[in-house]
Amino acid sequence: xxxxxxxxxxxxxxxxxxxxxxxxxxxxxxxxxxxxxxxxxxxxxxxxxxxxxxxxxxxxxxxxxxxxxxxxxxxxxxxxxxxxxxxxxxxxxxxxxxxxxxxxxxxxxxxxxxxxxxxxxxxxxxxxxxxxxxxxxxxxxxxxxxxxxxxxxxxxxxxxxxxxxxxxxxxxxxxxxxxxxxxxxxxxxxxxxxxxxxxxxxxxxxxxxxxxxxxxxxxxxxxxxxxxxxxxxxxxxxxxxxxxxxxxxxxxxxxxxxxxxxxxxxxxxxxxxxxxxxxxxxxxxxxxxxxxxxxxxxxxxxxxxxxxxxxxxxxxxxxxxxxxxxxxxxxxxxxxxxxxxxxxxxxxxxxxxxxxxxxxxxxxxxxxxxxxxxxxxxxxxxxxxxxxxxxxxxxxxxxxxxxxxxxxxxxxxxxxxxxxxxxxxxxxxxxxxxxxxx
Ligand code: RAT
Ligand code: ZN
Numbered sequence: 001x002x003x004x005x006x007x008x009x010x011x012x013x014x015x016x017x018x019x020x021x022x023x024x025x026x027x028x029x030x031x032x033x034x035x036x037x038x039x040x041x042x043x044x045x046x047x048x049x050x051x052x053x054x055x056x057x058x059x060x061x062x063x064x065x066x067x068x069x070x071x072x073x074x075x076x077x078x079x080x081x082x083x084x085x086x087x088x089x090x091x092x093x094x095x096x097x098x099x100x101x102x103x104x105x106x107x108x109x110x111x112x113x114x115x116x117x118x119x120x121x122x123x124x125x126x127x128x129x130x131x132x133x134x135x136x137x138x139x140x141x142x143x144x145x146x147x148x149x150x151x152x153x154x155x156x157x158x159x160x161x162x163x164x165x166x167x168x169x170x171x172x173x174x175x176x177x178x179x180x181x182x183x184x185x186x187x188x189x190x191x192x193x194x195x196x197x198x199x200x201x202x203x204x205x206x207x208x209x210x211x212x213x214x215x216x217x218x219x220x221x222x223x224x225x226x227x228x229x230x231x232x233x234x235x236x237x238x239x240x241x242x243x244x245x246x247x248x249x250x251x252x253x254x255x256x257x258x259x260x261x262x263x264x265x266x267x268x269x270x271x272x273x274x275x276x277x278x279x280x281x282x283x284x285x286x287x288x289x290x291x292x293x294x295x296x297x298x299x300x301x302x303x304x305x306x307x308x309x310x311x312x313x314x315x316x317x318x319x320x321x322x323x324x325x326x327x328x329x330x331x332x333x334x335x336x337x338x339x340x341x342x343x344x345x346x347x348x349x350x351x352x353x354x355x356x357x358x359x360x361x362x363x364x365x366x367x368x369x370x371x372x373x374x375x376x377x378x379x380x381x382x383x384x385x386x387x388x389x390x391x392x393x394x395x396x397x398x399x400x401x402x403x404x405x406x407x408x409x410x411x412x413x414x415x416x417x418x419x420x421x422x423x424x425x426x427x428x429x430x431x432x433x434x435x436x437x438x
Contacts, residue, residue: 017404020396027392030411031384035152036418037428038376039336040235040270040313040367042157045179046138048168054141054373055133056126059113060089062372063285064106065096070283072100077282093126105344109378116148116377142373146178149376150384152419155180155232155367160225161187161198169228180428182270183231185258188218190236192249210249218257226265232426233311234262235270240291240316242273244300259301263308268425272339273297274315290341292316295326302330309425311364313337320351324358334425336364343369343379345386352390361416 018026044052066088070077073095080088096107114121119129136144146152158181160166175181187195192210199206204221206214222234236258245251262269273293280287298312310333314323323335335355338348348366355363365387368379391414395405423429 015406015408017399018395018407018410019404020399023395023399024388024392026407026410027395027414028388030407030414031388031391032150034150034411034414034418036150036380037422038149038151038154038368038370038380039311039364039422040157040182040369041154041376042369042371043154043179043373043376044156045173045176046142047174047176048156048165051165051168052138052373053371054138056129057085057089058372059110059374060092060126061085062106062375063283065092065110067283067286068104068106069095070286072096077284081284089126098124105382109375109382112378112381113374116381117374142178145373145377149380151376151380153178153180154370154376155182157182157184157235158229158231159184159187160221160229161195169225175230180426181229181231183222183225183229183234185234185236189250189253189258190238192253210252215252215256218253219261222257222261223264226261226267231267232428233268233270234258235272235311237272237275238293240274240276240293242293242297244297245304254301255304259305259308263305266427268309268311268334270311270313270336271298271301272313272315274319290315292318295319295322298323298326298333299329302326302333306332308332309334311336311425313339313367315339315341317342317347317351321354324355327355327359327363334362334364334421335359336422337367337369338365339367340369343382345382348383348386349390352387353393356390356394361413362421363417364421365417 046052066080069075069080069092073091075091080091083091096102097110102108102111111121114129117132119132123129146154156179158165158169160169160183188199193208196206196208196210196214199218199221202221204217205212206217225231243251244254259269273295274290276289276291278287279289293314293316295314298310301308301310312323312326312333313336314320327333327335337343338351342348342351343366352365355365366383368376368383370376370379391410395410398405
């Protein structure tokens, strides 16, 4: 069973206790020092070449900022999409950073990135920033960014049906120890009628109705991609209307293909639930919204597949408490992250406090969801800043109730939140006991 156990003898409760006065300082230092594993991003290892986004123009045209642009500018989306990337970035800089003060979370993030690289934060144009990023060599830049962000590794999102990405894997993209692959299955699971022919074209004997050998052939496809990518988990985002069980292509694919494959390869399945896709298609990637989901689907999955491990993130604030309750019920469920619209300090604080109160440190507080390399710098700075008072208060309450903790114990707790819970769940360094194949 997928349980999370304390590392033996790694922290002795009898070591010197941290005093009430020192607590906040020690927690901040330990948060600063933990090399975080960023367990869900949209970044790409260098061998996946041009898929990887970085630099000021990409930072400014992040879809979180595009959504904000249309609130402050008269520009119509169709006109915006006809601009070049540089023109788009110039417009966003002028509108959100010069004509207005960048107080939102996403705009403030760009400021934090500029500051981290020693670039001006009040410039009237992007010349200085463009020159700086153009002068960087990607490999050295990645190392520098990881160091500034305080992360040791990131987990990618790799779509085997992406027409740009798939051929790179098929040619044998060189693996990179700092970038872990993830087999992302949105197109297959959510849009089978639109994508079955792609599988067929690649030599898998599937049909539109998922009849005949189709399910076995999807499993063969997953096995081939497992072999090619060695993903640390499989993943899918799901709408707020997601139900399980369900008599649908999605329900059958999950039950008969994806979940058995995860069991066979002993990797978790990550489900990110609660997207209302494309409520405003005119603004493209920025056009998705959120809806409250029915988490009985998660309950049913955890019950039906006790030998599978699930990573679950839910997008709606209203679903968070329910997810904590299910976490208490099912040892094969590991909640993670404050995803997308939830990654704001006020909401992160509420969710994280609730999680600690309900399940201790047996969850993963955050992932960055970075799409542009340098975003990890501001996203992890923000997470550390938000976490510091929450973790401090957790230990303060414990001390008031009769147990002080040592620095080593604090380190162990923080390490567990930002590294070992994930390492063990995905068996990253052989830390998880092997399950027998399905
Ligand atoms: O946060 C985001 O950037 C979203 O657009 C999604 O990519 C989401 O994180 C996802 O992985 O589906
Ligand atoms: Zn994502």
